[in-house]
Amino acid sequence: MPELPEVEVVKRSLERKILHLAIKKVTINDGNLRYKINKKEILNLIGRKFIEIKRRSKFLIFKLNKDFHMLVHLGMTGKFFYIDRKKKKFKTSFYYDLNYKKDQKHDRVIFYFSNDQKLIYNDIRKFGFIKFVKKKKFLENIHLRNLGPEPLEKKYNFLYLKKYMNGRKRNVKNTLMDQRCVSGLGNIYVNEILFFSGINPKRKVKNLNDSEISRIIKNTKKILKNSIKLGGSSIKDFYSDDGKKGEFQQLFAVYGRKGEICSNTDCKKKISKIVISNRASFYCRRCQK
Ligand SMILES: [Zn+2]
Structure with missing residues (x-):
């Protein structure tokens, strides 16, 4: 299960690849993750861009333009793949290996950017989740509000x-x-x-x-x-x-x-x-x- 270092590496990898790309389309192959993906909300991504990616605990926070955040937890087996314009597939962290034959059937959500670039959310056991939160309500979010200090910050002493x-x-x-x-x-x-x-x-x-x-x-x-x-x-x-x-x-x-x-x-x-x-x-x- 990905923990802080694995999630931090996902964050750093994605920052290098998907920021400021316009989202053209999103498809859901299977939205029955830990919480069912809200199809209406995910359509709000179209036309927006990820402008910043943050990590808090084991959560990834994708900030979008126009006051909208996407909150992701990778659960037990969640992972992101990035596909470049030449259709080359990349991993985004070090806790898993790519498996070209088997990965595909667990691709749950696909985000399409310009030039055929894609971000794939893959999850074998489906304990991860993708939720959407308005920027204003973000700090009160049930998943984030009771978290203790980040271990790499000075507060944890x-x-x-x-x-x-x-x-x-x-x-x-x-x-x-x-x-x-x-x-x-x-x-x-x-x-x-x-x-x-x-x-x-x-x-x-x-x-x-x-x-x-x-x-x-x-x-x-x-x-x-x-x-x-x-x-x-x-x-x-x-x-x-x-x-x-x-x-x-x-x-x-x-x-x-x-x-x-x-x-x-x-x-x-x-x-x-x-x-x-x-x-x-x-x-x-x-x-x-
Ligand atoms: Zn010993």
Whole structure:
């Protein structure tokens, strides 16, 4: 599932390709996403242009001219493809590979620009969504109004997190996954952050000491920045059909690595997998206390 770094790379990729192009046509192959796409509203896009693309948490905000915003969440398997004027297909982030044979049947919405350029919203499991919001009402939007701070902003710091965690009985894994505490993290990055911070995912947050809280902040910023950088550079020219598969998984130290040897120097323990609130947690029993 795409988390903050993957969505940020989508944003940066699309900024380079689709801004200020007039939208000529939109077709819906299947609008039954997490919320059914409103056909009337999507027709409002015709004649407009995307003038800015922003990211908040795991949401993409496409700003259009004439006070109109399109809000997109990629859910579990949502992805955007860009087709250029020569019909060449490009990926827009690093969490998936292109599959020319299979992709097409999951193309849900197609946005047509001038010169035959296209933006395709593809979603296998259809947990993502596309909604439209008037600019004025945007800040009150139900998906955005209760989000905690962006982890890469200064507001997300030691004092904030210490105060947030104070007295709470929840475990640290669920706390960091909670979008009200910090926005944009999901299962993959929380596993990674706790591994590099040496903290057992089951620890109650009220029992974390200052040094541990501080490590969480530091590692969150470091890991996210690093992933955005690596992910962005791996699709630099945005075009990937060289058949390289599964590189995404290689970016992580513990996520998806049950039974593999811990990557810390001098630790020969195998990575364990446990389930916390129905989500897989990967950690090293020796390095994470
Ligand atoms: Zn270890």
